[in-house]
Amino acid sequence: MTDLKRTIAQNVMRLLSAKDWTLTRLAEECESHGNRVSLSALSAMSRGKNFPKEEHLRVVARAFGVDVAVLFDTGETESSLARMYRELPQEDRKTIFDVAQVLYIRRVTAANPLAGDEFLIIPRIAAG
Numbered sequence: 239m240t241d242l243k244r245t246i247a248q249n250v251m252r253l254l255s256a257k258d259w260t261l262t263r264l265a266e267e268c269e270s271h272g273n274r275v276s277l278s279a280l281s282a283m284s285r286g287k288n289f290p291k292e293e294h295l296r297v298v299a300r301a302f303g304v305d306v307a308v309l310f311d312t313g314e315t316e317s318s319l320a321r322m323y324r325e326l327p328q329e330d331r332k333t334i335f336d337v338a339q340v341l342y343i344r345r346v347t348a349a350n351p352l353a354g355d356e357f358l359i360i361p362r363i364a365a366g
Contacts (some may be wrong), residue, residue: 247286249309253302254284262303267301287313 249341254264261280269273276296278298283298303311 243286243289245311246290246309247284249311250280250284250298253304253308257302264298264301268297271297271300273297273300 250255254261259267261277261284265275265277268280273293275297279290279294280298282288295306295309297310300333302308
């Protein structure tokens with residue numbers, strides 16, 4: 239889970255740098271897209287301090303003009319968090335914890351040579 243927080247933080251900082259924005263500017267951009275994200279929440283997100291709310295991730299991605307999946311992008315080609323997020327059915331994209339759970343399941347089954355192909359299919363996440 240720590241890797242996921244760090245990945246999000248690195249991507250937020252990379253996007254801030256690419257646009258030459260400060261966190262204050264990002265907060266203003268978020269608000270201009272109709273949703274307010276506090277400066278303290280953005281700061282925590284950029285430092286990997288805690289898991290951001292899914293809504294905050296969506297608003298930040300919208301402010302940057304990118305897909306939410308970009309915030310999960312590890313730069314890996316085969317096991318990219320971004321690709322896994324995109325592969326999730328829309329109704330299963332409930333929280334960051336769902337994505338982390340799927341990643342964990344994918345890593346566990348991929349590491350198990352006895353796992354059949356059916357275990358590599360992303361499971362539906364139970365509501366609740």
